[in-house]
Amino acid sequence: MQVxxxxxxxxxxxxxxxxxxxxxxLDSSQAEVLAQARAVSAADSSIQFxxxxxxxxxxxxxxxxxxxxxxxxxxxxxxxSRNPGDDMADPRTLAQFVKRTLDNAEASGARQTWIDLxxxxxxDGGGLExxxxxxxxPMPQIxxxxxxxxALHAQAHPEDANRGVDGVVAxxxxxxxxxxxxxxxxxxxxxxxxxxxxMLSPGVPSTVAEDIAAHLNDPGAMAKAVxxxxxxxxxxxxxxxxxxxxxxxVLDLSPAKLASAERAIKRFNDDAAASxxxxxxxxxxxxxxxxxxxxxxxxxxxxxxxxxxxxxPAIAAFTAIxxxxxxxxxxRNEASAAAxxxxxxxxxxxxxxxxxxxxxxxxxxxxxxxxxxPISKKQLDPWAPAISETxxxxxxxxxxxxxxxxxx
Numbered sequence: 204m205q206v207x208x209x210x211x212x213x214x215x216x217x218x219x220x221x222x223x224x225x226x227x228x229l230d231s232s233q234a235e236v237l238a239q240a241r242a243v244s245a246a247d248s249s250i251q252f253x254x255x256x257x258x259x260x261x262x263x264x265x266x267x268x269x270x271x272x273x274x275x276x277x278x279x280x281x282x283x284s285r286n287p288g289d290d291m292a293d294p295r296t297l298a299q300f301v302k303r304t305l306d307n308a309e310a311s312g313a314r315q316t317w318i319d320l321x322x323x324x325x326x327d328g329g330g331l332e333x334x335x336x337x338x339x340x341p342m343p344q345i346x347x348x349x350x351x352x353x354a355l356h357a358q359a360h361p362e363d364a365n366r367g368v369d370g371v372v373a374x375x376x377x378x379x380x381x382x383x384x385x386x387x388x389x390x391x392x393x394x395x396x397x398x399x400x401x402m403l404s405p406g407v408p409s410t411v412a413e414d415i416a417a418h419l420n421d422p423g424a425m426a427k428a429v430x431x432x433x434x435x436x437x438x439x440x441x442x443x444x445x446x447x448x449x450x451x452x453v454l455d456l457s458p459a460k461l462a463s464a465e466r467a468i469k470r471f472n473d474d475a476a477a478s479x480x481x482x483x484x485x486x487x488x489x490x491x492x493x494x495x496x497x498x499x500x501x502x503x504x505x506x507x508x509x510x511x512x513x514x515x516p517a518i519a520a521f522t523a524i525x526x527x528x529x530x531x532x533x534x535r536n537e538a539s540a541a542a543x544x545x546x547x548x549x550x551x552x553x554x555x556x557x558x559x560x561x562x563x564x565x566x567x568x569x570x571x572x573x574x575x576x577p578i579s580k581k582q583l584d585p586w587a588p589a590i591s592e593t594x595x596x597x598x599x600x601x602x603x604x605x606x607x608x609x610x611x
Contacts, residue, residue: 214312216249220304224291225258239409245278292333294348301352324375327382346386370394385597426453426551450554472606
C-alpha cells in the first residue's frame with residue numbers, strides 16, 4: 204500500500220499588504236498599483252500580496268463604493284470577497300487589514316511583512332483620506348492602527364506572536380517626516396519608505412516589493428534598490444513621461460537611532476529657545492536660517508496657506524543653523540549634532556535637482572525626513588484642528604513647540 208505524503212505549503216519570502224483607499228480623486232490613477240502587483244507576483248513566486256481595495260463601483264450600475272479583499276500570488280487572485288465600501292480612514296479598518304496581512308504571512312511562511320498605504324497623504328497631519336466619510340486618519344492613529352493589527356494577530360495566533368510589520372511604504376505625499384518615523388518606530392515598524400514632498404499618482408510602483416524580496420537580509424541593498432526603483436519610474440501622461448517623486452527615502456526606524464535623534468533635537472531646541480528668549484538677535488538669526496531652507500510643497504500651484512511650507516528637510520535646516528557664525532559655538536555644535544543624528548536614520552536617499560513636473564523646483568537639499576519648522580505664527584499649525592501637524596508624540600518629546608514659539 205502506498206501512503207501519500209502531504210505537500211508542504213510553499214514558503215514565501217515576502218507578504219506585501221496593499222491598503223488602497225480610492226475613495227477620492229485618485230481612484231482611477233492609483234488603481235495601477237494593483238495591476239503592477241499582479242505582474243510582480245507572476246514574475247516572482249516568493250511574493251504574495253494581501254489587498255484591500257476600496258473604490259467606486261465599476262462592475263455594476265449605480266453609484267457608491269465597494270471594498271474588495273483578496274490575495275495575489277503567482278499572478279492569480281484568490282480569497283476574493285466583495286463588500287460595501289469600508290471607511291478606510293477608520294483605524295479599526297486598517298487594524299483589521301494589518302491582522303489579515305499578518306495572518307496570510309504566517310500561512311505562507313513569509314520571512315518579512317510590509318504594508319503599502321496608498322492614498323493622499325498630509326505628512327504629520329495624517330493621510331488615508333476617505334471622502335465619502337468626510338475625514339482623514341491622523342498620523343498617530345495610522346501608527347497605532349498598525350500596532351493594534353499586530354496585537355490582534357498575536358492574540359489570534361499566539362504561536363506566531365513574534366511576527367510584526369517589518370516595513371511601511373507610504374504611497375502618499377509628505378510622509379517622510381520625523382513625526383511619522385517616530386510613531387512607526389514606537390509601533391514596532393523597522394523601515395519607512397516615503398517621500399518628504401508631494402507625489403504624483405500612481406506614485407510608488409508595486410515593483411518595490413521585488414526590491415524588498417530580493418534583499419531580505421541586506422537592509423542597505425534593499426533601501427538602495429527601492430529608492431532607485433521609485434526615482435527611475437516613469438508614467439506616461441499627456442505632458443509626457445513623469446516620475447512619481449521629487450525625492451524619496453528609506454529610513455531605519457531603529458528605536459535606538461530614533462532615541463538618539465530625539466535627544467539631540469531636544470537638546471538643541473531647549474537651548475535655542477532659551478537663548479532666543481534672552482536675545483532677540485538669536486531668534487532673528489535662526490528664523491533667517493530656516494527661511495533659507497525652502498519648505499515642502501514647492502510646486503507652482505501651491506497656495507500660501509498650505510501648512511506643509513513649514514515642513515523643512517531636517518538635515519538642511521540644522522545644517523543652516525550650524526553654519527551661522529552669528530550664533531554661539533555651543534548652539535551651532537548642537538545643531539550639527541542634531542543633523543548628524545537625523546542623517547543616521549537614512550538607509551538610502553535620492554533626490555531631483557530639477558523636478559520638471561513641479562516647475563523645475565530643486566530638491567538638492569531634500570535629503571532625509573522633514574521637521575515642522577515654522578517661520579511665522581501663521582505657519583505654526585494653520586489647519587488645526589481639522590489637520591494638525593503638532594499633535595503627535597515626536598513634536599512633544601523634542602519640545603518642538605517651545606522652539607517654534609521662540610523663533611517663529
